[in-house]
Amino acid sequence: xxxxxxxxxxxxxxxxxxxxxxxxxxxxxxxxxxxxxxxxxxxxxxxxxxxxxxxxxxxxxxxxxxxxxxxxxxxxxxxxxxxxxxxxxxxxxxxxxxxxxxxxxxxxxxxxxxxxxxxxxxxxxxxxxxxxxxxxxxxxxxxxxxxxxxxxxxxxxxxxxxxxxxxxxxxxxxxxxxxxxxxxxxxxxxxxxxxxxxxxxxxxxxxxxxxxxxxxxxxxxxxxxxxxxxxxxxxxxxxxxxxxxxxxxxxxxxxxxxxxxxxxxxxxxxxxxxxxxxxxxxxxxxxxxxxxxxxxxxxxxxxxxxxxxxxxxxxxxxxxxxxxxxxxxxxxxxxxxxxxxxxxxxxxxxxxxxxxxxxxxxxxxxxxxxxxxxxxxxxxxxxx
Amino acid sequence: xxxxxxxxxxxxxxxxxxxxxxxxxxxxxxxxxxxxxxxxxxxxxxxxxxxxxxxxxxxxxxxxxxxxxxxxxxxxxxxxxxxxxxxxxxxxxxxxxxxxxxxxxxxxxxxxxxxxxxxxxxxxxxxxxxxxxxxxxxxxxxxxxxxxxxxxxxxxxxxxxxxxxxxxxxxxxxxxxxxxxxxxxxxxxxxxxxxxxxxxxxxxxxxxxxxxxxxxxxxxxxxxxxxxxxxxxxxxxxxxxxxxxxxxxxxxxxxxxxxxxxxxxxxxxxxxxxxxxxxxxxxxxxxxxxxxxxxxxxxxxxxxxxxxxxxxxxxxxxxxxxxxxxxxxxxxxxxxxxxxxxxxxxxxxxxxxxxxxxxxxxxxxxxxxxxxxxxxxxxxxxxxxx
Numbered sequence: 001x002x003x004x005x006x007x008x009x010x011x012x013x014x015x016x017x018x019x020x021x022x023x024x025x026x027x028x029x030x031x032x033x034x035x036x037x038x039x040x041x042x043x044x045x046x047x048x049x050x051x052x053x054x055x056x057x058x059x060x061x062x063x064x065x066x067x068x069x070x071x072x073x074x075x076x077x078x079x080x081x082x083x084x085x086x087x088x089x090x091x092x093x094x095x096x097x098x099x100x101x102x103x104x105x106x107x108x109x110x111x112x113x114x115x116x117x118x119x120x121x122x123x124x125x126x127x128x129x130x131x132x133x134x135x136x137x138x139x140x141x142x143x144x145x146x147x148x149x150x151x152x153x154x155x156x157x158x159x160x161x162x163x164x165x166x167x168x169x170x171x172x173x174x175x176x177x178x179x180x181x182x183x184x185x186x187x188x189x190x191x192x193x194x195x196x197x198x199x200x201x202x203x204x205x206x207x208x209x210x211x212x213x214x215x216x217x218x219x220x221x222x223x224x225x226x227x228x229x230x231x232x233x234x235x236x237x238x239x240x241x242x243x244x245x246x247x248x249x250x251x252x253x254x255x256x257x258x259x260x261x262x263x264x265x266x267x268x269x270x271x272x273x274x275x276x277x278x279x280x281x282x283x284x285x286x287x288x289x290x291x292x293x294x295x296x297x298x299x300x301x302x303x304x305x306x307x308x309x310x311x312x313x314x315x316x317x318x319x320x321x322x323x324x325x326x327x328x329x330x331x332x333x334x335x336x337x338x339x340x341x342x343x344x345x346x347x348x349x350x351x352x353x354x355x356x357x358x359x360x361x362x363x364x365x366x367x368x369x370x371x372x373x374x375x376x377x378x379x380x381x382x383x384x
Numbered sequence: 385x386x387x388x389x390x391x392x393x394x395x396x397x398x399x400x401x402x403x404x405x406x407x408x409x410x411x412x413x414x415x416x417x418x419x420x421x422x423x424x425x426x427x428x429x430x431x432x433x434x435x436x437x438x439x440x441x442x443x444x445x446x447x448x449x450x451x452x453x454x455x456x457x458x459x460x461x462x463x464x465x466x467x468x469x470x471x472x473x474x475x476x477x478x479x480x481x482x483x484x485x486x487x488x489x490x491x492x493x494x495x496x497x498x499x500x501x502x503x504x505x506x507x508x509x510x511x512x513x514x515x516x517x518x519x520x521x522x523x524x525x526x527x528x529x530x531x532x533x534x535x536x537x538x539x540x541x542x543x544x545x546x547x548x549x550x551x552x553x554x555x556x557x558x559x560x561x562x563x564x565x566x567x568x569x570x571x572x573x574x575x576x577x578x579x580x581x582x583x584x585x586x587x588x589x590x591x592x593x594x595x596x597x598x599x600x601x602x603x604x605x606x607x608x609x610x611x612x613x614x615x616x617x618x619x620x621x622x623x624x625x626x627x628x629x630x631x632x633x634x635x636x637x638x639x640x641x642x643x644x645x646x647x648x649x650x651x652x653x654x655x656x657x658x659x660x661x662x663x664x665x666x667x668x669x670x671x672x673x674x675x676x677x678x679x680x681x682x683x684x685x686x687x688x689x690x691x692x693x694x695x696x697x698x699x700x701x702x703x704x705x706x707x708x709x710x711x712x713x714x715x716x717x718x719x720x721x722x723x724x725x726x727x728x729x730x731x732x733x734x735x736x737x738x739x740x741x742x743x744x745x746x747x748x749x750x751x752x753x754x755x756x757x758x759x760x761x762x763x764x765x766x767x768x769x770x
Contacts, residue, residue, distance in 0.1 A: 020565075065559070067558040
């Protein structure tokens with residue numbers, strides 16, 4: 001938990017009106033959700049070092065605000081893969097949202113559209129691409145795991161296209177599932193009344209429909225460990241949807257993503273749920289951005305809880321950020337209204353951060369507006 | 385004979401008399417006990433995660449001394465001159481709003497304590513006593529802290545009143561185009577208690593600012609801060625007053641240079657008591673960059689987290705011409721009114737004098753960069769020694 005009275009204090013009967021920051025939803029979710037469900041969402045892998053670090057690393061990046069600049073008009077609109085959105089804060093894919101709240105992905109979709117931003121739907125959603133599309137207009141991306149059965153993958157991609165989804169976020173950090181020890185101890189299974197809706201109606205071939213929780217674990221076991229760059233090429237042959245490579249954290253893989261025609265990169269460590277002891281995404285970001293040399297946009301997820309976090313990511317070169325856990329925690333706490341509130345709070349905080357830093361548009365946010373630890377150690381970019 | 389007790393800065397008892405307070409920080413816990421939660425939280429809070437609030441203190445503890453020994457320190461002179469005004473020590477009072485919330489006498493008590501200590505008091509624009517009332521306490525060197533409002537007529541009237549009341553300089557707050565997010569105040573739904581008012585706005589031709597109730601006025605006034613404020617407004621201010629203008633809230637080299645170019649009389653390195661943008665550096669961490677960029681052309685002061693004489697010394701060693709103290713004043717007011725503020729100024733004076741003596745410095749000019757070392761120094765950036 002972070003230092004400071006604001007984020008650590010809450011009361012059991014806190015009403016939404018009294019919630020003053022995104023992190024407060026986590027404690028409410030913990031109270032409301034069954035342990036197995038909360039632990040599934042909250043956990044990281046093994047020692048959870050990276051889980052903590054994803055937050056801590058932001059607190060080591062400081063600001064260099066510029067004063068006496070007219071900040072009466074702040075414009076935080078931006079364009080992602082050609083799609084105009086109201087702010088560079090988007091929704092990351094997180095699985096099984098109906099475990100958090102009966103409205104699940106419907107609520108998230110509505111909140112994202114109301115906020116004028118992008119929602120990424122998880123392959124392991126408890127609502128299908130069609131159901132999410134049925135909530136009304138909105139820009140949506142589809143997160144994809146590549147399964148051993150490529151026909152299943154092809155069907156998923158077709159359905160996403162037909163449902164009007166605009167891009168694929170290909171998860172590349174999960175050839176095998178990371179060791180989330182709480183899930184192991186809890187023997188996590190998807191509650192029996194829920195199902196992975198994107199697999200309903202598919203010709204599953206070898207994936208036979210056992211029980212729902214059985215399907216979930218079967219699906220997890222079907223992730224293709226052979227996944228490699230040639231599969232990115234294959235994916236490009238079966239769809240014209242732009243492909244974001246989600247889970248790149250090195251300069252080498254950043255170059256390969258560019259060379260392989262990816263439409264973008266999401267610097268991600270899968271919410272610290274895969275390989276423990278990877279750097280925080282905010283720490284890895286600059287290396288990936290530099291290696292991409294401006295040839296594709298680089299986004300970030302992992303640990304974004306404050307408007308100040310969003311600003312820091314943009315200052316270090318991210319074109320936008322995605323938020324994961326705050327969505328499921330606010331769903332659990334307050335359904336669609338909770339997710340709307342999270343997006344509103346991040347928008348308001350980010351806008352204020354821009355104003356207090358002297359930035360009136362995203363283009364005004366530069367590397368000189370932040371100081372990293374590397375800067376302090378004397379590798380100083382020129383300031384004047 | 386009472387048993388000796390270990391007194392930490394956190395320890396205090398309900399029966400603590402002024403004689404038993406041994407450092408400035410002890411007033412905070414007393415104030416917390418005495419004040420209603422909403423009032424204490426208003427004074428004590430920082431923005432959002434309060435990282436900078438904590439850091440403003442922590443950063444001082446990472447700066448260490450290189451004391452020189454076997455120097456005659458029998459006579460210590462800590463007097464100095466600020467904007468041409470002689471004061472007894474380089475420790476001044478920062479503007480803090482609404483001091484009558486802390487104690488009935490409010491700004492009167494602070495003014496008297498400052499004058500008695502021979503130092504400068506800065507009056508907040510959002511004071512619960514007017515410039516005239518503060519001036520009426522008797523002679524003293526006073527600065528006026530200014531927010532620039534959308535209605536420039538209001539600003540002009542405020543400046544005129546401050547001039548007529550004998551105030552000597554303007555401290556222009558530049559880090560607040562919008563109010564920072566102090567989450568305690570949001571949760572508490574902070575309002576100015578109804579029996580108090582922002583006295584500098586009484587009697588003004590407020591135009592669009594109408595006088596609803598007092599707490600309404602306070603929130604209205606906060607909403608009237610002009611977000612368009614920029615360097616050209618410094619020029620405008622210079623055209624309506626000949627009082628020197630200190631730019632309060634500069635923390636970068638670039639803005640230090642702009643301050644010099646704009647004709648500002650000085651800079652106060654400040655992060656508004658960590659109440660504006662969270663995750664800015666501690667002011668003591670930002671100080672050296674600003675001092676270096678100012679190139680000695682204008683004085684650079686500091687506020688934020690000063691609680692010890694050792695803190696004052698460190699700021700001067702890093703190039704500050706003086707420091708301002710904020711929260712210690714309101715906490716001391718809450719604890720003991722004027723006597724508390726007098727005590728805070730006395731304790732800081734005595735600690736600073738002792739620090740000078742133990743550091744081998746007999747005047748402020750003796751305090752040099754070589755008397756301290758920072759983390760930057762330890763990481764191998766060479767420090768001139770001889």
